[in-house]
Amino acid sequence: xxxxxxxxxxxxxxxxxxLLTLGHEITLGSRSGSNQTGSAWAQAAGPHGQNGTFADxxxxxxxxxxxxxxxxxxxALEAAGAKALAGKVLVDVCNPLVFAEDGTxxxxxxxxxxxxxxxxxxxxxxxxxxxxxxxxxxVMVDPxxxxxxxxxxxxxEDAGAKQEVVALLESFGWPGADIVDLGGIQAAxxxxxxxxxxxxxWRHYGHTDFNYSFQIGG
Amino acid sequence: xxxxxxxxxxxxxxxxxxLLTLGHEITLGSRSGSNQTGSAWAQAAGPHGQNGTFADxxxxxxxxxxxxxxxxxxxALEAAGAKALAGKVLVDVCNPLVFAEDGTxxxxxxxxxxxxxxxxxxxxxxxxxxxxxxxxxxVMVDPxxxxxxxxxxxxxEDAGAKQEVVALLESFGWPGADIVDLGGIQAAxxxxxxxxxxxxxWRHYGHTDFNYSFQIGG
Numbered sequence: 001x002x003x004x005x006x007x008x009x010x011x012x013x014x015x016x017x018x019l020l021t022l023g024h025e026i027t028l029g030s031r032s033g034s035n036q037t038g039s040a041w042a043q044a045a046g047p048h049g050q051n052g053t054f055a056d057x058x059x060x061x062x063x064x065x066x067x068x069x070x071x072x073x074x075x076a077l078e079a080a081g082a083k084a085l086a087g088k089v090l091v092d093v094c095n096p097l098v099f100a101e102d103g104t105x106x107x108x109x110x111x112x113x114x115x116x117x118x119x120x121x122x123x124x125x126x127x128x129x130x131x132x133x134x135x136x137x138x139v140m141v142d143p144x145x146x147x148x149x150x151x152x153x154x155x156x157e158d159a160g161a162k163q164e165v166v167a168l169l170e171s172f173g174w175p176g177a178d179i180v181d182l183g184g185i186q187a188a189x190x191x192x193x194x195x196x197x198x199x200x201x202w203r204h205y206g207h208t209d210f211n212y213s214f215q216i217g218g
Numbered sequence: 219x220x221x222x223x224x225x226x227x228x229x230x231x232x233x234x235x236x237l238l239t240l241g242h243e244i245t246l247g248s249r250s251g252s253n254q255t256g257s258a259w260a261q262a263a264g265p266h267g268q269n270g271t272f273a274d275x276x277x278x279x280x281x282x283x284x285x286x287x288x289x290x291x292x293x294a295l296e297a298a299g300a301k302a303l304a305g306k307v308l309v310d311v312c313n314p315l316v317f318a319e320d321g322t323x324x325x326x327x328x329x330x331x332x333x334x335x336x337x338x339x340x341x342x343x344x345x346x347x348x349x350x351x352x353x354x355x356x357v358m359v360d361p362x363x364x365x366x367x368x369x370x371x372x373x374x375e376d377a378g379a380k381q382e383v384v385a386l387l388e389s390f391g392w393p394g395a396d397i398v399d400l401g402g403i404q405a406a407x408x409x410x411x412x413x414x415x416x417x418x419x420w421r422h423y424g425h426t427d428f429n430y431s432f433q434i435g436g
Binding site for chain 1: 328367411
């Protein structure tokens with residue numbers, strides 16, 4: 001499948017490398033098509049990976065992944081263009097993190113809105129699915145880094161889009177039974193609001209190879 | 219030990235009943251000393267449980283638990299009085315939930331503040347420990363309702379106060395190894411911000427006998 005990835009940082013590259021090993025064709029998009037990180041990635045990636053602008057990546061992808069910084073996500077998607085994104089599944093991986101000078105984390109938007117919802121409102125013809133924003137990039141593409149059963153969470157308005165995303169996540173090694181559908185895109189609020197807790201756990205454990213695992217009674 | 223509990227709702231009563239079985243003396247505090255729920259509880263509780271005002275409960279307790287609604291917590295604590303709370307450990311269990319007419323949940327305060335921090339600022343001589351706000355009342359006092367290992371999280375400025383709270387939680391049946399200290403009271407933000415996710419999981423699972431369990435790799 002042709003997949004466009006917006007954002008050439010570590011999350012975008014980690015997803016891109018995994019998708020290449022699964023036989024997909026990737027365009028990694030950055031603000032500038034001559035972005036150094038993107039170009040270096042494409043050179044190493046071989047014939048099935050190329051880099052370009054956000055618009056190049058969005059046009060290229062049959063499915064598009066938003067792996068930009070959350071606070072710049074809307075600008076990146078505007079640059080990609082509504083036409084290039086229309087009708088497509090957009091997997092929104094980002095979190096709107098704002099770090100103060102003293103290291104304190106807050107989110108913007110938060111509480112009564114989320115980046116996932118902002119994107120769905122701004123691009124009504126795009127089928128947005130919030131996914132993968134609750135864990136580190138290495139674990140996203142290799143759930144065996146964390147022992148035992150542990151869960152992923154998705155949210156979105158389009159049931160068919162969610163099915164496609166579940167299939168993609170299963171191809172990464174996630175058991176379907178551990179992918180929890182929290183409902184419509186409004187649930188993206190609750191998923192993005194996990195991030196301050198996740199950062200505190202990272203500081204507590206000293207690494208990011210951990211994930212939510214729900215033990216269920218009743 | 220004499221324990222004052224602010225809030226005579228289901229969380230306050232569940233904690234009170236458990237503490238009675240552990241041999242503590244309880245005063246359950248409400249806005250009014252003649253509160254019907256509180257009076258009914260005290261009648262059923264026997265000789266070691268009584269009810270009264272917020273001030274009665276705070277004065278009575280060697281340790282105080284805030285089990286009020288988060289949006290009314292500061293008012294309840296003002297009614298209890300700074301003098302009655304001075305020097306004491308205050309276990310803050312509450313979440314500042316605001317439900318819109320359509321059932322949508324938001325928090326107030328959120329993101330750059332928390333009820334835990336507000337209380338610590340308003341009552342600087344009180345040793346506030348955020349705890350138990352991440353799970354349902356029945357699981358708070360009976361971790362075996364959820365199978366396997368699963369975790370509690372605490373935050374607060376006073377190491378000695380946190381030790382006392384850990385001991386109390388251990389007496390409820392929580393293994394000390396599963397009580398995760400996330401640091402200072404600012405971490406209360408991240409704990410309170412879990413609540414929208416928890417409510418979505420409640421809707422998903424259809425009951426509240428679940429809890430966070432971290433599978434750790436690395």
